[in-house]
Amino acid sequence: MTTPAARSRRPAALADTDASLRLAAIDIGSNSLHMIVAQIDSDGGVTTLWRMKEPVGLGRISFPSRRLSRDAIERAVNVLARFKQSAQQRQAEKIVAVATSAVREAENGGELIRRCKRDLRIFVKVVSARDEARLIYLAVRHVLDLKKPHLIIDIGGGSVEFIVGDDTRASLLESRKLGAARMTAQFVKSDPLSKPDRKALLRHYDRELTPLVQQIRQLNPARVIGTSGTLENIADMCGGLAGGEKDEAITGVIERDRFRKVLRQLLDSDTQERSRIRGLDDQRKDQILAGALLVGELFDRLDVKRIHLCGSALREGILLDYLSRHLPDLAVRREIPDPRRRSVLDLARKCDWHKTHSEHVTRNCLRLFDDLRGLHGLGPIERELIEYASLLHDIGWHISGDGHHKHSMYLISNGGLKNFTEEEIAIIANIARYHRKRPPTREHDAYARLSPRARRVVDVGAALLRIADGLDRSHSSVVRSVSCRIGDKRIVVKLEARGDAQLELWGARRKRDWFEKVFDRKLELRIGEK
Numbered sequence: 001m002t003t004p005a006a007r008s009r010r011p012a013a014l015a016d017t018d019a020s021l022r023l024a025a026i027d028i029g030s031n032s033l034h035m036i037v038a039q040i041d042s043d044g045g046v047t048t049l050w051r052m053k054e055p056v057g058l059g060r061i062s063f064p065s066r067r068l069s070r071d072a073i074e075r076a077v078n079v080l081a082r083f084k085q086s087a088q089q090r091q092a093e094k095i096v097a098v099a100t101s102a103v104r105e106a107e108n109g110g111e112l113i114r115r116c117k118r119d120l121r122i123f124v125k126v127v128s129a130r131d132e133a134r135l136i137y138l139a140v141r142h143v144l145d146l147k148k149p150h151l152i153i154d155i156g157g158g159s160v161e162f163i164v165g166d167d168t169r170a171s172l173l174e175s176r177k178l179g180a181a182r183m184t185a186q187f188v189k190s191d192p193l194s195k196p197d198r199k200a201l202l203r204h205y206d207r208e209l210t211p212l213v214q215q216i217r218q219l220n221p222a223r224v225i226g227t228s229g230t231l232e233n234i235a236d237m238c239g240g241l242a243g244g245e246k247d248e249a250i251t252g253v254i255e256r257d258r259f260r261k262v263l264r265q266l267l268d269s270d271t272q273e274r275s276r277i278r279g280l281d282d283q284r285k286d287q288i289l290a291g292a293l294l295v296g297e298l299f300d301r302l303d304v305k306r307i308h309l310c311g312s313a314l315r316e317g318i319l320l321d322y323l324s325r326h327l328p329d330l331a332v333r334r335e336i337p338d339p340r341r342r343s344v345l346d347l348a349r350k351c352d353w354h355k356t357h358s359e360h361v362t363r364n365c366l367r368l369f370d371d372l373r374g375l376h377g378l379g380p381i382e383r384e385l386i387e388y389a390s391l392l393h394d395i396g397w398h399i400s401g402d403g404h405h406k407h408s409m410y411l412i413s414n415g416g417l418k419n420f421t422e423e424e425i426a427i428i429a430n431i432a433r434y435h436r437k438r439p440p441t442r443e444h445d446a447y448a449r450l451s452p453r454a455r456r457v458v459d460v461g462a463a464l465l466r467i468a469d470g471l472d473r474s475h476s477s478v479v480r481s482v483s484c485r486i487g488d489k490r491i492v493v494k495l496e497a498r499g500d501a502q503l504e505l506w507g508a509r510r511k512r513d514w515f516e517k518v519f520d521r522k523l524e525l526r527i528g529e530k
Helices: 058-065 070-089 101-105 109-120 129-143 180-187 195-219 229-237 256-267 288-302 314-335 339-350 355-371 380-392 404-413 422-433 452-470 502-509 512-519
Strands: 021-028 032-040 046-055 094-099 124-126 150-155 160-165 170-176 224-227 250-255 306-310 479-486 490-497 522-527
Touching: 021 070, 021 314, 032 070, 032 314, 046 070, 046 314, 058 070, 058 101, 058 180, 070 094, 070 109, 094 101, 094 109, 094 314, 101 109, 101 124, 101 129, 109 124, 129 150, 129 160, 129 170, 129 224, 129 306, 129 314, 150 229, 150 288, 160 195, 170 195, 180 195, 180 288, 195 288, 224 229, 229 250, 229 256, 229 288, 229 306, 250 256, 256 288, 288 306, 339 380, 355 380, 355 452, 355 479, 380 404, 380 422, 380 452, 404 422, 422 452, 452 502, 452 512, 490 502, 502 522, 512 522
Parallel strands: 021 094, 094 124, 150 224, 224 306, 490 522
Antiparallel strands: 021 032, 032 046, 150 160, 160 170, 250 306, 479 490
16 A cells, blocks of 8 residues: 655655655554655754654464464565555665564564565564553654654554653653554454453553553543554544644544444454455454453553544654764755765775875876867766776775875775776776885786776776875875867976975875876976976
């Protein structure tokens, strides 16, 4: 089941789409698998673009047996494959997936995680019960004004989360193993539900809820907010979805009086009769009784007249948690909208690069490239690759100064540069490798494996970079700019310097052999001449 875009209470500012991130969040729940695809702006705004939901029923077997069935694992993997395809079609750059109680408690839950990693390249994080409550709190707080403490209840298949929090913090984060699928497997043995089964279930609720409700009452919540499919389904049966609330984040309401009538109807019905009840999801007809009896207990024990529903739940919490941990990265997107350049600079920063030197060398390298375009004949794509090699040429110092050109090549080749082809990464790595010591040679396997066109780019890039790097031998940016005059037998590079540049001249002259071979002209360096 899929649904189109929806906006959060604080919609994203989408004017600068290059600075935003498309992210998919997947909740592997005990009843269903959910996914949302959202756009996160660098200022923290979130807009949900797409939703998908597929009932899988992982908890239907796992709660009594503590094992996921082979069929359930296969169904989950197939659904996740469809989710991944849909996320990619909607240009999601990253998929964040979490699993809850059904996987957390299953003896073979690791098998599903392994399949996701091996077959789908989706890395699933199993969240703790408390962390699940925290993520739900983040989601609700994001879309509702919680000026006073609110009680938030999420009834899942395996667990029920109870949160009391306001705009600033959560005072209570509790999870109980009272989910509808779990309680059905444990207590619902008859159809219609027999009085002994009902009494056993209510006694269990009493043991679990009595101390918890005391804690909740002491915190004096202003109102009750419900999330999850079970509560939404009950609201639908009560005619309370889209209940006309002023706050658009409130998607419905369960009124106590109306709920009582629906609960009596459910208790008097068998499975076949329940399937005809208006609003009841057919996938929930077997476990709705356990969920409804829990809601009845909460109405009585908390003495509230209604439960307001919020459409924001665990999936949105996953997004917001990711955002809180990656906001600096998103700010970089605004400053550097080009994803290729952003990836290069991210690698440079991770390797503690020599920023001033590298940027200065790159400027002079690109000036040489532009002035000599008539000789080398390369275009803007090749210019870009040479630029990135120049920016990264010294990152090998992060490993060691000795042989740092080879270390640079290794770090570039294995640094996870994004949005580049394998050959483009190889070109960048080879250019950086040849900024010093021996020039390119077919004796080196990495160079020899390149296509003839790629080797040409490396030859030119290394020639220019060796000169530009030599012209900043002191790392003091003495040579402010360069310009070239091309003759039949020589290339004259005129340097504008802001001090004594003899060390820079020496540095460039000792590296000019490869330049002269590539351009088939002698190189002459002159300072301060018109």
